[in-house]
Amino acid sequence: MGKLDLGNWLDERLGLKLISRFLKEKKVPLHRHTPWYYTGSAILLFFTIQVITGFMLLFYYKPTLELANKSVAQIMNEVPLGWIIRSIHSWSASFMIACVFIHLIGIWLAKSYRKPREMTWLSGVILLLISLAFGFTGYLLPWDELSLSATKVGTDIPRSIPVVGIWVTKLLRGGEDVTQDTLTRFFGLHVSVLPIFAFLLIALHVYFIQKHGMSVPVEIEIKNEKPNELPFWPNFVYREMIVWLLLFGVLISVSILFPPSLGEEADLMAPAPEGIKPEWYFLFLFQTLKIFPAKILGVEGETVAIILILIAVLLFALLPFLDNKPAERKGKFVSLIAYLVILYALFMSIWSLM
């Protein structure tokens, strides 16, 4: 079989020519906000690194109370370059979540969620929640003192939700307290359930983007000008590759220079250590919960805080429907809220660290 025949053989079965034609015809709008487009592919880059390093760690990790901490210690001490793999996995999780935040903020400010891209936004918000769930479930897996205490605090928060709170806490923990059942659940969620949902939603998200094309910022759309366009292949992909290379280099360097340590094995009977802090991406929520007083008009302060946070998440998810006139006064008000939310999250995170 010649080279050309093999190409035709594959094309007849896989429709490769359709894909290559699509890539050649795909255009990327060129304007001063074009660099925001790179954040989307950066998320995919870090997600891929997460999957690869996650598989590597899976070969050695054992999700039992006796062996979880020891197996992570084994990865760090005995497996050749295991400490780097663990470090890359841990850092790329942070990098990925940072990129998801930046990506969503960029879309919020550019109002790219406007008609007909509401579903793209919704799938993106769900992907943000999945990314946070990845971080939360992964944090327990090393089974050290800090991860146990943070999980106890984290899984205790839903308890304050009226009606379903206690049930949600029990569902997360697999019982009243954080035990082997919790570890098994979190491990299952982290390596199986969440990846399946993440893959499906990423596929759906990418499909929506391809269906509607890349959006232009609302300020350009108002002017009714057709922005310059760049062919996706090869002009834009080459530019993206430069970003990927730089991000990859930074990730590997940070992973080598600042690898995460592993604390003492968790003891279910031991009291929680002082000064527990969650991962950086939960700090603003953590601080928000802390500043609420014990009682507000006879209601538990934590309950009020959680209800407010849930309402905020819901409003955030429904932004495309709420901000349906992005070019008008209402749209400007929504932009102002976006800036205030960013400032609030930064301020609360810094405050939490002080």
Next chain:
Amino acid sequence: MAKRGVALFLLLFLGITFFLLKEISGSEEGQEELKKPKESGEKIVSSPKDIREKISVYVFMGWMWLSIFILIYILRQKISEADRILRLKYFKGNKDNS
């Protein structure tokens, strides 16, 4: 001139790769010491375990950044070429239309 550059890069690339492989395989010797059981209350710090691994990791980082900068240089050339072809097509299209 370009061929000489490629040859020099290949020589450097292979040399560093060989050095890295040698260093990493050499660092396995020090692993026995690491298999000691962890004492209670001890916090395990992730880091290169011996001087060989440390050197090899830092050499790898240098090699990685060198490769990244070379690849970025090549990609920038590719971008210029792709943009030039795009401009040619654009102006050719305009000429045909007029």
